[in-house]
Amino acid sequence: MTSSPSSTLPYRIGYGEDAHRLEAGRPLILGGVPVPQAEAGAVAHSDGDAVLHAVADALLSGLALGDIGQYFPDTDATWQGLDSRLILTRALELVQGRGYAPVNVALVVTLDRPKLGPLRPQIARSVAALLTLPESEVGVSFKTSEGLAPAHVQTRVTVLLGRVDG
Numbered sequence: 001m002t003s004s005p006s007s008t009l010p011y012r013i014g015y016g017e018d019a020h021r022l023e024a025g026r027p028l029i030l031g032g033v034p035v036p037q038a039e040a041g042a043v044a045h046s047d048g049d050a051v052l053h054a055v056a057d058a059l060l061s062g063l064a065l066g067d068i069g070q071y072f073p074d075t076d077a078t079w080q081g082l083d084s085r086l087i088l089t090r091a092l093e094l095v096q097g098r099g100y101a102p103v104n105v106a107l108v109v110t111l112d113r114p115k116l117g118p119l120r121p122q123i124a125r126s127v128a129a130l131l132t133l134p135e136s137e138v139g140v141s142f143k144t145s146e147g148l149a150p151a152h153v154q155t156r157v158t159v160l161l162g163r164v165d166g
């Protein structure tokens with residue numbers, strides 16, 4: 001897959017984003033957490049978890065390892081309905097294999113409805129657990145699109161990667 005020269009920098013920044021169209025009658029999963037109040041869910045090849053896709057892309061980008069579409073092509077039926085927690089776990093393994101680990105994560109979900117505030121602790125806890133980070137190192141923000149993109153979910157993520165000694 002994508003190869004990058006080995007890095008010895010103490011820290012590296014990663015950035016990722018993902019968007020999915022929303023359609024009625026589908027489940028909405030964000031950060032590995034089902035959103036029970038959602039009237040519409042993501043149209044996607046996998047389970048459509050825009051949070052986990054963006055976090056995984058942020059990890060990969062921090063080390064110039066490409067993006068999740070290269071590792072999990074949406075042309076491959078193997079990944080149909082894939083649990084996106086596996087995508088994030090794979091991205092984390094790749095980063096760890098290069099001698100880095102996430103230090104903290106900041107993510108912003110843009111979604112008009114429903115309100116996600118009540119799920120903030122669950123989403124932070126779920127993402128943190130997948131990254132083996134304390135919950136306090138995962139910042140979760142929510143924004144509406146102010147009606148500009150009502151049938152759309154988007155996530156933007158920054159991650160700080162730190163070199164692991166030894």
Ligand SMILES: Nc1ccn([C@@H]2O[C@H](COP(=O)(O)O)[C@@H](O)[C@H]2O)c(=O)n1
Pocket residue numbers: 110111112113114115116117118141142143144145146
């Ligand atoms: N799906 C969402 C979107 C936003 N929130 C919270 O609402 C507040 C206002 O959001 P604006 O986009 O209008 O600035 C803010 O506190 C968000 O956390 C939400 O809970 N769920």
Ligand SMILES: C[C@@]1(CO)OP(=O)(O)OP(=O)(O)OC[C@H]1O
Pocket residue numbers: 018019043044045046047048049053068069070072073074079080081082
């Ligand atoms: C996850 C993959 C693969 O199932 O598909 P989607 O669920 O459609 O998600 P996206 O973020 O558009 O792209 C990455 C894909 O290759």
